[in-house]
Amino acid sequence: xxxxxxxxxxxxxxxxxxxxxxxxxxAVMDGEAQRAAVSWENGTLAPxxxxxxxxxxxxxxxxxxxxxxxxxxxxxxxxxxxxFEDLTAETEEVAQRDAELDKSEGECTDELKVLVGEKTxxxxxxxxxxxxxxxxxxxxxxxxxxxxxxVFVLSEAGKPIYTRYGTExxxxxxxxxxxxxxxxxEAEKNIIRSIHADGCKVVFLTKSPxxxxxxxxxxxxxxxxxxxxxxxxxxxxxxxxLTQLNHIFQHKQNYDLRxxxxxxxxxxxxxxxxxxxxxxxxxSAVTCLPLxxxxxxxxSSSLQAAKAKNLVFSILLAGDRLVTLVRKKxxxxxxxxxxxxxxxxxxxxxxxEGEGWTPICLPKFNTAGFxxxxxxxxxxxxxxxxxxxxTDREDFFNMSDCKQRFLERLSKRSAYQxxxxxxxxxSYSVAQVGIPELRHFLYKSKSSxxxxxxxxxxxxxxxxxxxRLMGLYQDLHSCLHHPTRPLxxxxxxxxxxxxxxxxxxxxxxxxxxxPLATKALAVSAVNKLLKxxxxxxxxxxxxxxxxx
Amino acid sequence: xxxxLPRVPGGAQLHSDTLHGPVRTLRVKMVILGSSxxxxxxxxxRFVRDEFKNPSPTVGCAYLTRVVHLSDVTxxxxxxxxxxxEKYHSVTPLYYRGAHAALVVYDISKRETFVRAQVWLKELxxxxxxxxxxxxxxxxxxxxxxxxxxxxxxGQALASDRSLFFTETxxxxxDQISELLxxxxxxxxxxxxxxxxxLSEWKETPLIDLHHRDTFTxxxxxxxxxx
Ligand SMILES: Nc1nc2c(ncn2[C@@H]2O[C@H](COP(=O)(O)OP(=O)(O)O)[C@@H](O)[C@H]2O)c(=O)[nH]1
Ligand SMILES: [Mg+2]
Numbered sequence: 001x002x003x004x005x006x007x008x009x010x011x012x013x014x015x016x017x018x019x020x021x022x023x024x025x026x027a028v029m030d031g032e033a034q035r036a037a038v039s040w041e042n043g044t045l046a047p048x049x050x051x052x053x054x055x056x057x058x059x060x061x062x063x064x065x066x067x068x069x070x071x072x073x074x075x076x077x078x079x080x081x082x083x084f085e086d087l088t089a090e091t092e093e094v095a096q097r098d099a100e101l102d103k104s105e106g107e108c109t110d111e112l113k114v115l116v117g118e119k120t121x122x123x124x125x126x127x128x129x130x131x132x133x134x135x136x137x138x139x140x141x142x143x144x145x146x147x148x149x150x151v152f153v154l155s156e157a158g159k160p161i162y163t164r165y166g167t168e169x170x171x172x173x174x175x176x177x178x179x180x181x182x183x184x185x186e187a188e189k190n191i192i193r194s195i196h197a198d199g200c201k202v203v204f205l206t207k208s209p210x211x212x213x214x215x216x217x218x219x220x221x222x223x224x225x226x227x228x229x230x231x232x233x234x235x236x237x238x239x240x241x242l243t244q245l246n247h248i249f250q251h252k253q254n255y256d257l258r259x260x261x262x263x264x265x266x267x268x269x270x271x272x273x274x275x276x277x278x279x280x281x282x283x284s285a286v287t288c289l290p291l292x293x294x295x296x297x298x299x300s301s302s303l304q305a306a307k308a309k310n311l312v313f314s315i316l317l318a319g320d321r322l323v324t325l326v327r328k329k330x331x332x333x334x335x336x337x338x339x340x341x342x343x344x345x346x347x348x349x350x351x352x353e354g355e356g357w358t359p360i361c362l363p364k365f366n367t368a369g370f371x372x373x374x375x376x377x378x379x380x381x382x383x384x385x386x387x388x389x390x391t392d393r394e395d396f397f398n399m400s401d402c403k404q405r406f407l408e409r410l411s412k413r414s415a416y417q418x419x420x421x422x423x424x425x426x427s428y429s430v431a432q433v434g435i436p437e438l439r440h441f442l443y444k445s446k447s448s449x450x451x452x453x454x455x456x457x458x459x460x461x462x463x464x465x466x467x468r469l470m471g472l473y474q475d476l477h478s479c480l481h482h483p484t485r486p487l488x489x490x491x492x493x494x495x496x497x498x499x500x501x502x503x504x505x506x507x508x509x510x511x512x513x514x515p516l517a518t519k520a521l522a523v524s525a526v527n528k529l530l531k532x533x534x535x536x537x538x539x540x541x542x543x544x545x546x547x548x
Numbered sequence: 549x550x551x552x553l554p555r556v557p558g559g560a561q562l563h564s565d566t567l568h569g570p571v572r573t574l575r576v577k578m579v580i581l582g583s584s585x586x587x588x589x590x591x592x593x594r595f596v597r598d599e600f601k602n603p604s605p606t607v608g609c610a611y612l613t614r615v616v617h618l619s620d621v622t623x624x625x626x627x628x629x630x631x632x633x634e635k636y637h638s639v640t641p642l643y644y645r646g647a648h649a650a651l652v653v654y655d656i657s658k659r660e661t662f663v664r665a666q667v668w669l670k671e672l673x674x675x676x677x678x679x680x681x682x683x684x685x686x687x688x689x690x691x692x693x694x695x696x697x698x699x700x701x702x703g704q705a706l707a708s709d710r711s712l713f714f715t716e717t718x719x720x721x722x723d724q725i726s727e728l729l730x731x732x733x734x735x736x737x738x739x740x741x742x743x744x745x746x747l748s749e750w751k752e753t754p755l756i757d758l759h760h761r762d763t764f765t766x767x768x769x770x771x772x773x774x775x
Binding site (some may be wrong): 239240259260261262263264266344347348349350351353354355356357358359360373375393394396400 | 584589592593596597603604605606607608609610611612613627629631632633634635636639642
């Protein structure tokens with residue numbers, strides 16, 4: 001069998017009956033982690049389960065959702081109710097329901113007609129994909145096999161759609177085998193979930209009409225790997241819409257989807273890179289550009305004033321950081337959709353020349369239709385990128401005008417200068433917190449869906465070290481979000497650092513200490529850090545999000 | 549590689565966006581079509597900024613403007629640089645509908661892009677109202693002469709068949725770029741500019757509802773010009 005190339009296989013096949021949701025057996029946590037895990041249930045930091053009506057100045061860990069540092073004062077910006085769990089749960093029905101309500105459906109089917117009519121025009125595939133990507137890697141080589149994480153996307157007919165490494169052509173028989181496995185298990189009214197082999201996990205995600213397969217040598221849990229596959233799935237949907245995907249495969253089961261994805265593979269490549277490095281994707285949250293709240297409020301209200309009939313979201317970014325987001329009343333943006341927007345903007349310099357106008361599906365909002373995004377930088381060499389999302393594909397000039405009005409209004413205010421100043425220091429040093437042993441942390445406010453984190457300290461300067469630290473955070477995250485035995489807190493001593501993770505109903509916190517730090521110190525550091533974040537929350541979070 | 553524009557022969561001159569003559573300014577909608585990778589975005593960037601750099605793939609469509617001064621009029625080119633990728637084909641009609649100028653670009657070193665250019669021309673003809681659009685076939689990457697797959701004659705023949713403008717350019721060296729833009733400017737002004745309602749006037753802050761909508765509507769019949 002071809003799949004054997006991933007390592008000695010088939011130690012155990014985790015399959016589960018169609019109607020059953022939980023895994024029959026789980027073997028995730030490694031021994032060392034279990035030994036190091038400490039429960040705090042009876043410790044001094046035990047969460048207090050009562051609702052606070054006021055925002056405390058010196059927050060205690062007992063804060064519940066809505067009162068933790070960073071929680072928005074009015075209403076949240078995101079759909080985040082379940083955050084991480086949201087990702088792995090089936091929310092498609094909701095999206096479908098939204099789709100029916102949405103009037104842009106007519107437009108979508110309109111676009112479909114054109115697409116199907118066009119299928120015959122150019123049967124031979126444009127060869128740009130294999131040209132522009134340096135993927136000419138020998139798929140039978142040891143180097144190819146030893147990549148830490150492979151991702152494959154195939155159609156239900158077993159046709160290759162995407163591979164992270166190597167070319168799809170070279171892997172068509174491997175992907176055929178993967179599909180055979182999926183079908184074989186399905187024939188028995190089961191679903192294949194994962195294969196655990198020696199040092200290697202194979203995870204399957206069936207999202208008709210696509211099948212996604214992850215092959216990982218990392219110690220990430222199945223659930224974490226599935227989360228990453230979900231992101232890849234949404235990335236593809238955001239380019240094409242689910243309606244269009246279904247339509248295509250209903251008409252032609254063995255359609256070669258690479259034709260439609262040609263020239264966009266780099267988006268998936270970049271998203272996979274981000275998944276390894278970006279804490280926001282791990283935490284299901286986004287981070288903000290530190291900015292005095294008075295300035296941020298002026299920027300937000302300028303954006304709010306530049307509204308238009310079909311404008312749904314106005315998003316101002318500074319690199320990968322959110323400056324502000326204004327949304328239509330009652331319309332929420334999901335953090336996944338926002339990350340897809342970040343990925344789109346961050347992956348292409350094409351928006352630097354002139355104004356971009358592109359259809360984009362925000363799959364967590366509506367998998368059926370396209371929005372149309374006006375994407376441009378405020379000034380030629382600026383990091384500030386404005387994204388205006390409209391429902392009308394003929395809205396370009398209206399959006400362009402909104403941008404102009406926003407810019408005119410903003411440039412008259414001193415807040416614009418303050419914003420430009422803030423761009424010079426988009427991050428902060430952990431030293432500001434004043435806990436000498438603390439090296440780094442991630443803090444997510446659950447109710448706002450925003451997180452904050454200092455820049456990496458000197459000990460984590462190299463890419464490898466940063467990815468290693470991210471890997472450690474991912475491990476902790478897995479333990480806190482374990483499907484059957486989630487932990488509330490977790491302290492782990494290592495040779496190179498000590499880690500502490502803690503989740504309450506209000507926040508999620510991951511701390512990295514020097515290996516010399518003690519557990520007692522870590523515990524007291526939490527309180528100190530929370531106080532510091534409370535003190536700085538005006539600057540680090542968006543406390544008063546606006547709607548049009 | 550030549551980073552500067554060659555001097556333009558003849559009376560007309562190209563100026564940057566910042567100069568405003570006392571003459572009226574007319575808006576010209578121009579669309580650039582062709583397979584991905586032929587140099588559409590590079591061409592647009594040459595037009596507006598006279599730069600050449602390696603662009604990343606166009607996402608959806610990019611909108612850029614460039615002002616061209618002719619002796620008695622100023623034309624403000626509103627350039628739609630489309631992505632050649634198939635997934636965007638369904639939205640491309642938005643950009644060529646009502647265009648005053650359409651450039652169909654191919655890469656002289658890649659035959660399939662020439663084949664694709666013919667498909668684009670056919671598609672344009674379906675929408676075409678004679679005299680309302682100046683169409684131009686552009687064979688780009690003229691600097692890759694040694695890898696040439698399409699001869700000048702072949703390109704020329706296709707263009708003459710359909711009475712289109714034809715030129716070979718090199719965006720990389722800058723060869724024939726300003727000639728192309730000026731040629732189009734003259735032709736658009738001659739063919740369409742004189743017509744009542746052919747080109748709308750551009751105001752510093754145009755009223756969106758009155759002015760902008762018409763860019764997307766197909767030409768009204770009054771704008772027709774005889775061939
Ligand atoms: N040799 C050569 N390369 C060019 C020329 N014009 C563009 N290119 C290159 O062709 C590639 C694709 O260009 P791009 O403008 O993105 O093409 P588009 O997809 O049609 O927009 C880029 O690597 C450019 O640098 C040219 O005149 N000569
Ligand atoms: Mg381009």
